[in-house]
Amino acid sequence: MPDTPSLRPPLCEAQAESAQNGKAAVEVTELSRSFGSLVAVDRLSLSLPAGQIFGLLGPNGAGKSTTIKMLTTLLPPTSGTAMVAGFDIARRPGRVRRSIGYVPQVISAEGSLSGYENLLVFAKLYGIRRSLRAERIQQVLEFMGLTDVQNVVVQKYSGGMIRRLEIALALVHQPPILFLDEPTVGLDPTARQMVWEHIQQLRNELGTTIFMTTHQMGEADELCDVVAIMHEGRIRAVGTPAELKAGVGDGATLDDVFAFYTADQTDDRGGYKDVVRVRRTASRLG
Amino acid sequence: MLSESAAPQAVWVEEHPVFDFVRQTSAVAEAELRKLRHDHLELVSRMVQPVVWLVVFGRVFSRLREVPTGGIPYLDFMAPGILAQSVLLVAVFFGVTLIWERDLGILQKFLVSPANRLALVLGKSVSAGIRAVPQAGAIYLLALLMGVHLWFNPVAMAATLVFIGLGAALFSTMSLIVACLAKTRQRFMGVNQLLIMPLFFGSNAIYPLQMMPGWLQRISAMNPLTYMVDGLRAVMLREAHSVYGLGWDVLVLAVTAAVLLGLATKLYPRVIC
Numbered sequence: 139m140p141d142t143p144s145l146r147p148p149l150c151e152a153q154a155e156s157a158q159n160g161k162a163a164v165e166v167t168e169l170s171r172s173f174g175s176l177v178a179v180d181r182l183s184l185s186l187p188a189g190q191i192f193g194l195l196g197p198n199g200a201g202k203s204t205t206i207k208m209l210t211t212l213l214p215p216t217s218g219t220a221m222v223a224g225f226d227i228a229r230r231p232g233r234v235r236r237s238i239g240y241v242p243q244v245i246s247a248e249g250s251l252s253g254y255e256n257l258l259v260f261a262k263l264y265g266i267r268r269s270l271r272a273e274r275i276q277q278v279l280e281f282m283g284l285t286d287v288q289n290v291v292v293q294k295y296s297g298g299m300i301r302r303l304e305i306a307l308a309l310v311h312q313p314p315i316l317f318l319d320e321p322t323v324g325l326d327p328t329a330r331q332m333v334w335e336h337i338q339q340l341r342n343e344l345g346t347t348i349f350m351t352t353h354q355m356g357e358a359d360e361l362c363d364v365v366a367i368m369h370e371g372r373i374r375a376v377g378t379p380a381e382l383k384a385g386v387g388d389g390a391t392l393d394d395v396f397a398f399y400t401a402d403q404t405d406d407r408g409g410y411k412d413v414v415r416v417r418r419t420a421s422r423l424g
Numbered sequence: 425m426l427s428e429s430a431a432p433q434a435v436w437v438e439e440h441p442v443f444d445f446v447r448q449t450s451a452v453a454e455a456e457l458r459k460l461r462h463d464h465l466e467l468v469s470r471m472v473q474p475v476v477w478l479v480v481f482g483r484v485f486s487r488l489r490e491v492p493t494g495g496i497p498y499l500d501f502m503a504p505g506i507l508a509q510s511v512l513l514v515a516v517f518f519g520v521t522l523i524w525e526r527d528l529g530i531l532q533k534f535l536v537s538p539a540n541r542l543a544l545v546l547g548k549s550v551s552a553g554i555r556a557v558p559q560a561g562a563i564y565l566l567a568l569l570m571g572v573h574l575w576f577n578p579v580a581m582a583a584t585l586v587f588i589g590l591g592a593a594l595f596s597t598m599s600l601i602v603a604c605l606a607k608t609r610q611r612f613m614g615v616n617q618l619l620i621m622p623l624f625f626g627s628n629a630i631y632p633l634q635m636m637p638g639w640l641q642r643i644s645a646m647n648p649l650t651y652m653v654d655g656l657r658a659v660m661l662r663e664a665h666s667v668y669g670l671g672w673d674v675l676v677l678a679v680t681a682a683v684l685l686g687l688a689t690k691l692y693p694r695v696i697c
Contacts (some may be wrong), residue, residue: 210536212696235538242529250459259458262451263537265444267437307533 163347169218180371193362239308264311298329355392374399452547504656505629515595519603552596553589591652604691
C-alpha cells in the first residue's frame with residue numbers, strides 16, 4: 139500500500155510521546171485464571187515495552203484468549219495483577235478501557251448498520267468531542283481504506299473489509315495500545331497482507347503498541363518484534379523471532395520453535411467450543 | 425511516561441458523569457434504533473398476532489356477556505390487554521439479540537468501551553421502549569376501526585405512551601436477564617416459553633382478576649403486566665377506571681423496572697465468560 143493516508147497530526151501526539159520513552163505498555167505479574175479445576179492461565183508474567191508488536195503464540199486452548207480477555211478487563215483474574223497503559227486492570231478498569239482498542243477474534247461490527255454508523259456509535263460511546271467526531275470518523279475510514287463503502291451495510295462487506303472496519307472501530311478513540319485476537323483468521327492472502335500492512339503502519343507512524351494472538355507462524359514471523367510461546371497456560375519462551383529460531387537450532391523456522399516448545403502437545407486441547415468458534419469466524423469472514 | 429497526565433486526551437472528552445451517562449445510553453439506544461430502520465418487515469409481522477386476538481377472540485368473547493368488565497363492552501375491555509400483550513411478546517424476545525451479540529464479538533466491544541455498564545443496559549431498554557410505540561400506534565388504530573371507545577384526551581394519550589414505553593422497557597430488561605442467565609438461544613427460547621403463558625394468562629389482560637380463584641388472584645397481583653394493563657385500560661378508554669390507581673400502577677412498573685435494570689447491570693458483564 140504505497141500511499142495510505144496518515145492518521146498522524148493533529149490528533150496523535152500523546153501516543154507518539156508515550157511510544158518514545160519505552161516504558162512498559164503492558165506489565166503482567168503472576169496473572170492466573172481458573173475455570174473450575176481448569177487453570178487456563180497459570181502465573182503469567184511478562185513485560186511489553188511501548189511501541190512494539192507483540193505476538194502471543196500457542197495452540198488452541200493455550201490460554202491466549204483468556205489472557206487477552208483479562209488484559210482488556212472483560213474477565214477478572216483469579217489472582218495476580220496486570221498494568222495496562224500504566225493502570226491496574228482490576229482497580230482502574232475504566233482507565234484501562236480508555237487506553238485500549240480491542241478487536242475480538244469473532245466479528246464485532248454490527249452487520250445491519252453501515253460502516254459509518256458503526257463508527258458513529260462507538261465515537262459517541264467513547265465520548266469523541268462533537269466538533270471532532272465527523273473528522274475523526276473520516277480519518278479512520280480513510281486510514282483503513284473504507285471511505286468509499288462507508289454507507290454500505292456491513293453485511294455486504296467482504297471478510298477483509300469487515301476486519302479493517304473492526305480495526306477502524308478499535309482506533310476511533312486513538313488508543314495507545316491495541317489488542318488483536320487472531321486478526322487474520324479466515325482471511326485470504328491478499329486481505330491478510332493488507333491487514334498486516336495496516337498493523338505495521340499503526341506501529342511505525344503512531345507508535346501504537348500492538349498485542350496480538352495468532353497461531354500462524356508466518357504471521358508472527360512477518361509482523362512481530364517479540365514473540366511469546368504459550369502452552370497450557372504458561373509462557374514457554376519469549377524473544378524476537380530470530381532469537382527463538384537460533385535457540386532451537388540452525389535453519390529452524392518458527393514452526394520448529396513452536397513444535398519444540400509445545401512438544402508435549404497432544405491433539406486433544408481446545409475442544410469443541412474452540413473449533414466451533416474458529417470455524418464460525420472463518421466462515422463468516424470468508 | 426504513560427502516566428495519567430500523558431494519556432491520550434486529544435480526541436475524547438470527559439464530561440460531567442451525568443452527561444457521560446446520558447450520551448452513552450443514547451449511543452446504545454441509537455444503535456438499536458438504526459438497526460430497526462434497516463428492517464421494516466419486523467414491524468409488519470408483529471401486527472399479525474394482535475389482529476387475530478382482537479378480531480377472532482375478541483369478537484367471539486363479546487357474545488359471552490358473563491365477563492364482569494365494569495360496564496364496558498368486552499372488546500373495549502380487552503383492547504388494552506391485547507396492546508399490552510403485543511408489547512410483552514416483542515419485549516420478551518428482545519434478549520435474543522444479546523445472545524447474538526455475545527456469540528459474535530459485538531457485546532465484547534461494548535464491554536471493552538469505557539461506557540458505564542448501567543448505560544449499556546439502559547440504552548437497550550430505552551430502545552425497546554421506543555420500538556414499541558409504532559406497534560402500539562397500529563393496534564390503537566385497529567381498535568378504533570373496530571369501534572372500541574377510545575379516549576381522545578391528549579393527556580390520556582400521552583399517558584398511554586408512558587405505560588407502553590415503561591412496560592416495554594420492563595419486559596425487555598427482564599428478557600436481557602434471561603439471556604444473561606441462559607447464554608444460549610435454545611435455553612433462552614425454552615425459558616421464554618415457560619414465561620409467556622403465565623405472564624399473560626396470570627394477568628388482567630383478557631379477564632378481570634375477580635374471576636380468578638383466590639390463589640391465582642394473589643399471584644396475578646404480583647405480575648407487572650397486571651399493572652400495565654390496569655393503567656392502559658384507564659387511560660385508553662373513556663369509560664374505564666383503574667383498579668389500583670394510576671399512580672400506584674406507574675410506581676409498581678417503575679420500581680420493578682429499576683430493580684430489573686440493577687440486576688441486568690450486574691449480570692451483563694458476566695454473560696461473555
